[in-house]
Amino acid sequence: MPQTDDCNRLPGNYQEFHDRVAVFIPQERIFCGPFTNLAYGDDASFYRLVPKIVLKLRTPEEVSQVLSDASALKVPVTFRTAGTSLSGQAVTDSVLIYLAGAWKGLHIHDEADFISLEPGVIGAEANFQLAPFNKKIGPDPASINAAMIGGIAANNASGMCCGTAENSYKTVESMKLIFVDGTTLDTADPRSRDAFLDGHPALVRELEAIRDEIAADPALMERIRRKFKIKNTTGYGLNSFVDFHDPIDILLHLMVGSEGTLAFISEVTYRTVPEHPHKASAMLYYKDIFSACQATIKLKKGPVSAVELMDRASLRSVEDKPGMPAFLKGLSDEAAAILVETRAPEKQELLSNIEAIQALVADIPTVHPITFMDAREDYEKLWNIRKGLFPSVGGARTPGTTVVIEDVVFPIESLALGTVELQQLMHKHGFPEGIIFGHALEGNLHFVFCPDFSKPVMVDNYQKLMEEVAEMVVGRYDGSLKGEHGTGRNMAPFVEMEWGRQAYAAMVRLKNAFDPENLLNPGVIINDNPHVYLENLKPMPAVNEIIDRCIECGFCEPVCPSRSITTTPRQRIALQRNMVRLRNSHDDALMKRFWEEYAYFGEQTCAADGLCSTVCPVAIDTGKFTKELRASQTTPRSRKIAQGVADNFGCVLRGLRMGLKVVNALHGVLGTWLMGQLAESVRDLSGDRIPLWTKWMPKGITPPPFKDTTGQPEREVVYFPSCVVRSMGPAKADPDQRAVYEAMLSVLRKAGYGVRFPQNLDELCCGMAFESKGFFDQADQKVRALEAELRRVSDNGRIPILCDTSPCLYTMRRKIEPDLTLLEPVEFIHDHLMDKLRFTPLPDSVAIHVTCSSVKMGLTAKFKAVAQACAGNVTLPRGINCCGFAGDRGFNIPELNEAALDGLNEALPPDVTGGYSNSRTCEIGLSKKSDIAYQSIVYLVDRATAPLK
Structure with missing residues (x-):
């Protein structure tokens, strides 16, 4: 069932609510289907509720209007950032406002004494930006590498070092807030404060009344002080009434730990704390x-x-x-x-x-x-x-x-x-x-x-x-x-037990004053249902041993290339578990629909890069699971085709080269603009079945026969040019028009290395292309043949083996016995050539991209060291992880590459003259996104080096 059909079949007031917000929210940011909404509605808690509508809102104005419409129609809403919360405060069966992926505004004030943050900023990113000033934010939850500021403040998340002295309550300076009626307040702006006081007299009177009643009760005041001497996030922060007198200051501090039940925090300003060296x-x-x-x-x-x-x-x-x-x-x-x-x-x-x-x-x-x-x-x-x-x-x-x-x-x-x-x-x-x-x-x-x-x-x-x-x-x-x-759902029934009737009654009054219709995150903190903590428990059926250990914590999400367009590893796993549940319940129709939607949202847009495993505390590789899923979906016909490709690999490469040569020739005749228009039209007419063409498409090359060379004593290497490098040359706009292997051989010659080449190169492949598509038998066939030849040519491992493409080398390391010394180009240059070449840094400003395979091999520091030896100014753009090109997916699903590199152009200095990486296909995607030529790091090394005298 298409997404638009779901959005036209909503129950009760939800249909009118949808129709109202659809006037100003683009349809691609409105989700109504059970598949997408289960994915976006999942969090780290052990509760499961599926929203009826998910809205991806991007501005305070959108939030304000949505809340105004929700208030008019009595539709409950819940706010969500990273979803790392554990107590059920970020799930709903009503409307979910999903903020992750946006709201990343960050501003450092007054020599980093203060920092203003929008709710979508990851906590660790705030600390990274403050690090040059030897400052940090006070809250330090264990989830800080994934948790976002909205949740950190709304839950008063603390952590291992901040205790009660440096948490959000103690370090908050001001907030920008949006209330249930759509009105706003900037607590740092005197005019906004005055306007709020004038516009909300009943709320202000209730805050003052509660303040005065607490002040008149010494026993209650003492209880509040005593309970907040230790860490406490049960219920609302009644210490606000004890620590402050001004109603706006009370309101500001009540927002900390309010879990989205009183207002929406659109920005928070913290006083920073020292980060001792x-x-x-x-x-x-x-x-x-x-x-x-x-x-x-x-x-x-x-x-x-x-x-x-x-x-x-x-x-x-x-x-x-x-x-x-x-x-x-x-x-x-x-x-x-x-x-x-x-x-x-x-x-x-x-x-x-x-x-x-x-x-x-x-x-x-x-x-x-x-x-x-x-x-x-x-x-x-x-x-x-x-x-x-x-x-x-x-x-x-x-x-x-x-x-x-x-x-x-x-x-x-x-x-x-x-x-x-x-x-x-x-x-x-x-x-x-x-x-x-x-x-x-x-x-x-x-x-x-x-x-x-x-x-x-x-x-x-x-x-x-x-x-x-x-x-x-x-x-x-x-x-x-x-x-x-935070209190969430799982402790809401116990709030009155902890605080007593009088304090709890004050909390109920607070909720009623801010949100009289109980529309903001209802059921959280204040809940009359004594068994709510036992309801809507999340099912966790076994799916596959690769992913069964996942607890859906969300630590993986910041590095996922598809996080902003389809699903993340956590969401894929949640969907897979639900599909098992549907199968077990024999809900065939819904299960069929879930599988149909998963094809694109879960499988096709998974780059299978495995970076999720590098940030997962238990190293779950959802990419590996995706490959196994693809393997389970192969057919006899597809396996026969894959076998034909494996058996006739040289012929296939020749066909690829010829196709790239023809396209390049056509590009030369038509020019870039006309070629682009033609390519887009052909792709549209084919229903996106024809791969995307860009001006950064490489030309086809046919390498000459590779001949062994001799070098200085004790300097010998086996060089295996990958099949990609043997087929894809530079793009028309690339500054260096040599093939990668030419630049690699130039560097090796200058370093005095003799080079051996495997025989029958056209038939050799590491098998990665087969494995990524789920053809495991063919992948194994190719890597075994490659291993046998590498053993022969390296004298059974006596001579180190160099491969010029990082993902291929990573595949070889995983599949080939470790007695062969297999080296990636950056690693080889760093470990073996830095003392054998004279490096003269060029005056260039360059960008580098460390591929996901290099990250998994721990080569980031070496990559930076090699680049810095070659250029005066080197930038490694922060927040750019996997490029999402994923072999051929950048041609066939270009939106994955586009989404993965979101923020790249903003992260590049304006004077960057070129980019460098170590995977030819990744370089195509990086060039397309940035419109800056990305080529192999080998070219930069060749330009910056000379033989030692």
Whole structure:
């Protein structure tokens, strides 16, 4: 069923709402179908609601008008940025306003004392922009590399170091807000403040009334102060009424942690905090969790910025990760650890801090000596493991189970007793595999367990556990039921229990004052349904062992090339799980529709680049899953064609060369403009079946016979020019009209290398083109033949082997036994030629693109080093990951390449004269997007080098 049909069949007021917003929102940013809306409606929580309408809004004016229309028609709306929230506050079955992919405005003020951020800015991006000033934003959630500012502020997300001193509440300076009626407020603008006060007298009076009633009740005031001395995000921030008197200041701080239930935050300005240059971290291992908590209590008085607790189950989930010591596997089942960090502006102060820390815990025996590490690469390994702990635990669960993470806070003096009791409760209620970790310095612990919610007994166990945990945390320790994850749906029924009737009544009044019709994210924070936390639980059926470990955390989304046009890895997995659910429920019609839509949204627009695995804490490669899906969909006919191509590879290459030569000749006759018009017309008439032509299309080349050469003693290499390089020459507009292999051979000659070539080159291929389309047998056939020839020509691995195309080399490394030394061009130049050539940096300003295969091989730093040795000014555009060209997909699905490179032109300095990469097809897409010639890095090296005398 087409998307437009869905948008014409909406229930009740939703149809009129859609028709109103469709007047000013383009149809391509309005989604009404069950397929797209399930994908966009998915978040990191364990709840599943499917929106009726998803709107991708881009400006405050659009939000204002949409809210005005929603208010008129009584249609509820929910705001969503990254969807990394864990408590069900970003899901809805009504209208979802989807902000990710836009709202990226960022402005640094006053020597970085302040930073203004729109809600779609990723937290880590804000810190990257502040880094040159030795500043950062205060909030530091573990999800900061994916979480966006809108969610960070709306949930008062904190993290490992900011505690209660540097969270959003404490560091917010001002906000721009849009209210349910569509009106706006800029809290930093006196005129806007005055206009708001005049235009909302009832709301202002209610804020003042609540403020005055709290001030008149010393017991309530003291309770509020005491509860916010520890981390607390349960309910609304009543401390706003205690800490501030002006109604606008109260309103501003109420927005922090309000989870989109009071207004929309269109911009937030933070006061920044120092980012100390000197840091050191250590993992302290104790015999049991009680001892680890006792050490934490002592460290609360010391010069520490963070203490992260990990129980034995937590450690077990990461003990095989790089950077973790081997002795972890020998720890007892009762052991626990704390990860401690200290920071200082000067090195000597850092050393003093370390001594003080060790003295504080000297009387609590450890099971391993304490070792602090102050090298960034060392301590970042530890912290990356901690940041990925929750997804790692989820990835180790039994397929089909759901990951539940809860978030409680004990007063620090009760941490040890409370933690032990929490462990006991998980065992009592059937979750012995549960783990405990978290921000122990603040008494803030996360406990994670993995129930199978398809079994009613597990839902019952979960209910009983939550009831006892709430009674224990609140009743015995007067702690917080939420410390940083927000109230959401899963803690809404317990807000009154934690706060008491009087404080909860004030929260209800707040919600009614801001949103009298309960249209902004209804059901979150304030909810009369005592069982809402047990409803709409997300099904997690097993699909495929490659993706079953995914917990849908969303960490993968920022690097996905298709994130702004179709789906992301998380969304593909959510869709696959739903299709399994539909199959199991025998809903054949809907399952058929989902599969039909998945063909484009899930499979065809997946670049299968695998970069998602580099940011996924459990290294899930959704691209690999996509290749397996393609393999399952091959037919006898398609496999026969693939086999024919594999068996007659040389003939196919000759045909490709001839086709490219003909097209290039036609380009020469018609000229670029006319050729472009003709190509677009032919593609349109073919229904996009004819590949896209651009002026950066390479001309076909037929290489001469490659002949072995001799060089200096001990300098010998096997050179395997890839089939792409042997077929695709430069484009007409490229500045260097040599083939890549000519430039490569020039560099090797200058370095004094003798070169050997494989025989029968036209028939050799790494198999990547077959593998990416799902023809695994043919891919294996080609790589095995290549391996045999490379063994022969390299004297069984004695001579290193160079391939000039990064993706091909990456494929070879994965498929060929590691006793052969296989080198990519940047790697070979960096490791073997930097001391054998004279580099003279050119005065050029150049851009480089590190392909996804090079990123996965860890070559980014080497790529930059080679480029910087060759040119005076080198730019690696931030935020540009996979180019999305994906072999031939840039020709056949050019919108994928276009979307993947969104922001490239803005990231390039105006004086850039050329771009360089290490994959011919990627260079085509980069050139098309930027209209700057991208060629192999080998050309730049050849231009900048000369033989050593």
